[in-house]
Structure formats: structure tokens, C-alpha cells
Amino acid sequence: MDIPYTVQPRRDTGLYNAKLGIWLFLASEVMLFGALFSSYIMLRVGADIGEWPQRLLNVPIGTVNxxxxxxxxxxxxxxWAALKQNNFARYRLYQTITILCAFGFVGIKSYEYYDKFTHYQVITNDGKVFDGHLIKRDKELVVLSGFEIDASKGKAHGVMEASGHGPNHKPHKEIEIKTSDIKKIGNYGPAHNTYTAIYFTLTGLHGLHVIGGALVIGYILWPGAGMWKTDPERYTNRVEVSGLFWHFVDLVWIFLFPVLYLL
Amino acid sequence: MSDHHSHEDIEAVKRKYIIIFLALIVGTVFTVGAYFLEIHSVALTVALALFIASIKAFLVAGYFMHLMDEKKMIYGILASTVFFFIGLMGLTIWAMHDMPPTTQFH
Structure with a gap:
């Protein structure tokens, strides 16, 4: 039995079924990301003045992504337009670039995550605060490449200094701290503060969408490409539907980038 | 997008895609440029960044996702999504100062 309306539009909806399905799915996705964006707004507006980290992320890297x-x-x-012109080779070239871009995006994002997981803040028993990237950590010693934060100027000032990018950039030096002198040590992972928690949640979910979208586009492009010979219109529709998902992923990033990196 | 196109139609659409692509790059440059301008008003910075992001989103949704030329069914789905999305954000704003009486601010 053939699946109906994979190519011809239904009379009542005016759409082939996959297209209706993807738009319903995207509607649910809007609500999913909307819930997380509203969480971000709650946390951002609820933060005390000056205590929300700004310039914590690397803007040039985010811009490249x-x-x-x-x-x-x-x-x-x-x-998709190349398929409409029956040019499969051109379609394959474009979608290969798409997959490479997906790898590029995930690679750059992974580098950013690595940077945050190796970025540490250390509070010593005498109240000093150090911030920097971890060089070495063993039973006796922690070595950071960073700087001391002037804790006497208050928490808000410390948050600003810790950002370290742009005008907040301070020269880094190698700092050795005895493990016995450390009161608290932690990296800039999701547990560091509410900003990193929402940052990793939003970008992690978005990253999973990038990976998922690339897998689907890759499947249609290579293992599923046989359909182009047997049922080209249905194949083109599959490409259109996977493309709609991909554009949604792009749309989410268009808002994530300024919200997380610039504001 | 309507289902049947001539070769010339597709060529015109491809040109449009390239123009949108360039516009998106320009939008990104403006967004980042505004960030480096160091505008002192937070409200203006937020408004500018979200305004540019909204234009970029309109271009992607309108042209890459073909929403400028779609069937009524899809507009209906999106209208209901917008309704619930506004409701979600409205509830967030409504709940912003809805704290338990014993909440301590510092």
C-alpha cells in the first residue's frame, strides 16, 4: 500500500502530508525554545544589578559561528532549487557544504564549551579570588593562567572582571595556589551560576538540533538518495521538509547569538 | 511555495536567495558592530539587537522557509503558535514580581 499524499497535496489542507507534519512539529519547537527563552528572561531580569555576567563569551567566535x-x-x-532544476550533482554539492557547515558549527561550539570547562575560579581561605584557565591540578597544587580579581570592590565588580573579554581584558600570568589554601574551586560549567546554566541549556539543546538536522540531511543526501531515481518529486519534498527544519535551527540561533553573546 | 516552477522562475528565486544571504551577513555585521559601539543605554542596546535579529528572522522565515507564499493552513498553524507564544511570554512577565511574601532581596 502506498502512503498517500507524499507528493500530491491533500485537497483539504492544500499541502502534502510531510509539510503539514513538519510545520506542526516546528510549532511545538517554538514553544520548547520559547519556554527556555522565557526562563532566560526571568533569570536575566531577576539578577541583581551588575551581577549578570556580560562579555563572558567570545564574540568573534560567536560571529563566525x-x-x-x-x-x-x-x-x-x-x-532544493537545484533539484527543482533536475540538477542532482549541484544539489549534492550544496548539501555537502551544508553538512560541512554543520560540522564546523558543532566543532566551534565544542571549542567554546572546552574553553568554559577549563576556565576556573578559585577562592582561597584568605578571601582572594583568582580567575583563569587551568594549566595543572594535582593533590598539592593548582596552576592557573589568569589574574586575581579585586574582591574588595564587591561581587558585581568581580563578575565584570571575570568576563575577561574586550575592555575587561586583563593580562594573564601564571598563578600557583596550594591546594590546602583553596576554599572553593570550580569551572565555568553549567553549575557555575544561573547564566552558565541557561547558556549551556539553550546552546546544548540548539546543538542537538544541529546534529539531528545534519543527520537527517546527510541520510537524505547519501543512503536515501536512491529515491531521486524512483520518485524524484517525493525526494525533492523530503529535501524541502528537512530544509524547513534546518532554517528553524538557524532562526533559533539568530536570537540566541545576540541574547547570549551581546546583551 | 507554489509547486510548479519554470527554469526561469527558479533562477529568479536563486538570485533572491543570494540577496537574502548577503542581507543576513550585513545584519550580523550590524549586530556585532552595535555591540562594539558600546552604547551606554541598555534598553537601546537590547532594542537594537532584537530589532536586527527580528529582521533577520523575517528574512529567513519569509524567503528561505517560503512563508511569503504559503498555504492558509500553515498560516493558521503559525497564528495559533504566535498566540500561545505571546501567552507564554505574557505569563512570564505577569509572574515577574509574583514572589512569596517571605522572599528576601539582597
Whole structure:
């Protein structure tokens, strides 16, 4: 039995079923990310003045990732247009670029995550606060490449200094701290503060969408490509539907980038 | 997007995609440029960043996702999504100062 309406639109909806399905799915996705964005707003507005970390992320790297995702979005639509012109080779070229962009995006994001997981803050027993990247950590000693934060100027000032990018940049030096002198040590992972918690939640979920989208596009592009010979219209529709998902992933990032990196 | 296109139609659409792509890059440059301008008003910075992001989102949704030329069913789905999304954000704003009486601020 053939699955109905994979190519021809239904008379009542005016759409082939997969297209209706993807839009319903995207509607649920809007609510999923909407809930997380509203959580972000609650946390951001609820933070005491000056205590919300700003400039904690590397803007040039985030900008490059934005450009990578925008590039992948245009290659998806150009690939779909190539199929409409019966040019499978051109479609394959464009979608290969899309997959490479997806790898690029995830790679850059992984580098950013690595940077945060190796970025430490150390509070010593005498109240000093050190901030920097971990060079060495053993039973006796912790070595950071960073700087001391002037804790006497208050928590808000410390948050600003710890950001370390742009105008907050301070020269880094190697700091050795005895483990016995350490009161508290922790990296800038999700547990560091509410900002890193919402940052990892939002970008982690978005990253999973990038990986999922790339897997689907890759499946259609390689193992599933046989359908182009047997049922080209249905194949083109599959490409369109996977492309709609990919554009949604791009749309989410268009808002995530300024909200997390710039504001 | 309507289902049948001539070769010329597709060529025109491809040109449009390239223009949108360039516009998205320009939008990104403006967003980052505004960040480095160090505008002192937080409200203005937020408004500017979200305004540019909204234009970029409109371009992606309108042209790459073909929403400028779609069927009524999809507009219906999106209208209900917008309704619930506004409700979600409205509840967030409504609940912003809804704290238990014993909440301590510091």
C-alpha cells in the first residue's frame, strides 16, 4: 500500500502530508525554545544589578559561528532549487557544504564549551579570588593562567572582571595556589551560576538540533538518495521538509547569538 | 511555495536567495558592530539587537522557509503558535514580581 499524499497535496489542507507534519512539529519547537527563552528572561531580569555576567563569551567566535549557520541555510535552499532544476550533482554539492557547515558549527561550539570547562575560579581561605584557565591540578597544587580579581570592590565588580573579554581584558600570568589554601574551586560549567546554566541549556539543546538536522540531511543526501531515481518529486519534498527544519535551527540561533553573546 | 516552477522562475528565486544571504551577513555585521559601539543605554542596546535579529528572522522565515507564499493552513498553524507564544511570554512577565511574601532581596 502506498502512503498517500507524499507528493500530491491533500485537497483539504492544500499541502502534502510531510509539510503539514513538519510545520506542526516546528510549532511545538517554538514553544520548547520559547519556554527556555522565557526562563532566560526571568533569570536575566531577576539578577541583581551588575551581577549578570556580560562579555563572558567570545564574540568573534560567536560571529563566525553565526556566519557558518547562515551559509548553511542558503546552501540548503540552493540545493532544493537545484533539484527543482533536475540538477542532482549541484544539489549534492550544496548539501555537502551544508553538512560541512554543520560540522564546523558543532566543532566551534565544542571549542567554546572546552574553553568554559577549563576556565576556573578559585577562592582561597584568605578571601582572594583568582580567575583563569587551568594549566595543572594535582593533590598539592593548582596552576592557573589568569589574574586575581579585586574582591574588595564587591561581587558585581568581580563578575565584570571575570568576563575577561574586550575592555575587561586583563593580562594573564601564571598563578600557583596550594591546594590546602583553596576554599572553593570550580569551572565555568553549567553549575557555575544561573547564566552558565541557561547558556549551556539553550546552546546544548540548539546543538542537538544541529546534529539531528545534519543527520537527517546527510541520510537524505547519501543512503536515501536512491529515491531521486524512483520518485524524484517525493525526494525533492523530503529535501524541502528537512530544509524547513534546518532554517528553524538557524532562526533559533539568530536570537540566541545576540541574547547570549551581546546583551 | 507554489509547486510548479519554470527554469526561469527558479533562477529568479536563486538570485533572491543570494540577496537574502548577503542581507543576513550585513545584519550580523550590524549586530556585532552595535555591540562594539558600546552604547551606554541598555534598553537601546537590547532594542537594537532584537530589532536586527527580528529582521533577520523575517528574512529567513519569509524567503528561505517560503512563508511569503504559503498555504492558509500553515498560516493558521503559525497564528495559533504566535498566540500561545505571546501567552507564554505574557505569563512570564505577569509572574515577574509574583514572589512569596517571605522572599528576601539582597
Amino acid at each position: 553565526t556566519l557558518v549557520l547562515i551559509t548553511s541555510s542558503v546552501t540548503v535552499v540552493l540545493g
